[in-house]
Amino acid sequence: MSTRALIADDERLMREQLSARLNEVWPELDIVAVAKNGLEAVALTAQHHPDLVFLDIRMPGMNGVDAARQIAQLPSGDESGDGWSGCEIVFITAYDQYAVEAFEQGVVDYVLKPAERERLTLTVERIRARLAQREASRQPPSTGSAEMQQLLLKLAAQINPNAAASKLRWIQATVGPQIQMIPVEDVLFFISDEKYTRVQTATLEALIRKPIKELVDELDMNLFWQIHRSTLVNTKAIAGVSRDLRGRQLVSVKGHPERLEVSRSFTGLFKGM
Template sequence: MAVLKILIVDDEVLERKALTKIINSSTPDVAVIGEAPNGRKAIEMAQEHKPDIIFMDIKMPGIDGVQAVKEIKKLEPGIRFIMVSAFNTFEYAKEVMQQGVKEYILKPSSKKDILASLGRVADEIIQERKQKEEQQNLKKNLDRAVSIAQKEWVSSLLVNQVQDITFEEWSQLLGVEITYGYIMLISLASQNSDLSREEKQERYLWLKEELKSISKKHEAVVGPMTDMQTAVLFLGQKATEKANFKTNAVAIIENLNSLYQKRFQSELRIGIGLPYNRANELNKSYQESVKALHELLKVPFRKYLFGDKQGSAENAGDAGILEAEKRLLDALREGDASQVLFDFDSFVKKLTGKETDRSFIKKSFEEMFILISRMLHELGINYERTPSIDEGDNMMTVIDTGKSHLMSVVHHVQVWRNNQAKGMLHKAKEYIENHYGDSLTLEFVAEYVGLSPYYFSKLFKDRFGMTFIDYLTEIRIKQAKTALLDQEKSLKEICYSIGYKDPNYFSRVFRKQTGLSPSEFRKTAAVTAEN
């Protein structure tokens, strides 16, 4: 049990010393942590030390004990008081009783009376702490049980096995009316991302915590994480909000993605299913979110897509339009002018062939311009000009505006690829060669050279014919071979010096690269040197 802290307040130094001696010698569970000669000093020390109990003299010059109690109660309401006075008057007792003070002892007090009063207050504090701790443990266990139950329920609805719980029952459990629900499938990173188990768990727990504060209009129930993807069930409270669920969903996504990018220097990709009024229909929403995320992952710059009842990506039209848009962005990134023109024509044909609504087509062009702007930003190309489309523009004007913009973008990409990109990649390669012994990640090196992880990875492989991980591994194994020639160095020492944390993993990677274990390589090298 924690020691209770006591503050003694009295304008008479002998009274303070006597009380301190009695209390400190009485029990190991209490200790005097300070003495104050007046009310003003008592207020300062109460704020600084936050004692559990204060022995407060009533009659003191300046701020008296009653005034001091009132001020301290405002600042630290949890502190208990034992009033000490040479005046046995009802008015004094009445004033401090109004402040919640229960103990009142007279000067001179016997040791027995002092300790009895202290014991009653201490027992009250200890009992309160026990009750609070029990309540906290109970709440913690209840929250954990509810969390497990919710996770299991989400898992059940994903495989379409939810038959035994309704929105009415969820309303009773959560204490709010639930009228509809929908699923977001959130990808926290690529399945093959080089993250440790602890890092993956950290991101998952972060998501659960942030959703509590972000999704104010919904109850968010987070399911288990599989291959860095997590299904989140959003339960809506007002039927009138269902029609605007996309607006609310986008607000949640943009807020969440902004926080995630700041914390992990990475972005979420999210597929969203449609809302349903019955719990046993939520599997449909999940299937829609799965298909939407599948389509989304084909396009590098989109952060989220809504699914429709047929499972296609509603925001991008059908799969043909989405694929044409992806090819167009890829051609722009490569700086291939002829391919850009070809893919732009294909995009326009598919878009106008499916849609006749002029406002929708204009909106699709504006969205494409935004995607291009994001792509340029990710590449590190400073190109701020984005064309505007007026309401009165006819279709040919819109198409010509788009084509002109694309040609201007291609030119800037070509200049960038011929100059800056080469320099950035060689800068990255040089950094890897000088820091192979550190815990390097693709994201860190990409940030170092000012490229997005996605494009850094793509450009690195295009330029050097191997992935970032393969190149880093090649450098580390090369250094390991050199280090193994020194018989004085242990395998563990070599492992750590080249950037690996696990000697067993280092041995597996070394064998995969060379066909020999580190020990076998060292023996072979030693025999070769002797001959």
């Protein structure tokens, strides 16, 4: 079965050059879709479920880092029912400083513009080894790992330093008949259903209409980890992680009896547990 890939870059010549170079060094690779921006990349990833996504870091509208964060939240096989387990990310960049740390951590690889055959060959070798290891161990992709989340946060701060200072500090929520202001640090976890998001503290339960997808962009993700497409948990409130009889990871929360399920896409957050 061939590896399926998606390329996202706002420069047509770069898309064409990378496609041509990949065809030379990895002829078995099946490029199933090409996107011109981050929004298209997320939508086409959801549609085609590639094994690998090449993302330009700087694109208009939604940049590659934000697109990677959105892709990490897409439902995987355990939720969508089609067997897709997520994808690996490779960043395309003309700015080496944005990629060096990612490369050194081994969480993600990168392609420097212009895509030169020799460098791309090394990238492809590493990607193929990572995909083979993932297949052999049946592990989820690095996209949902704690290391990847931290890396994306750092890259996002480098690209848009003003965004880091404007993170949500208060939640305006409905508690019974009243509207109450809840400090973000007091929230143990957020859980969404189709209409509302439940805000749980040690002393109260409240409801807001803001979906998890928006909260991920507005909250400090050093404080909150996404463990399911519908769940965010305060890292300071995590008491421990256990497994049930079906092998699912369950997070125990300090000051609350509820245990929160970790979806397959985010099991890498608690690697080794």
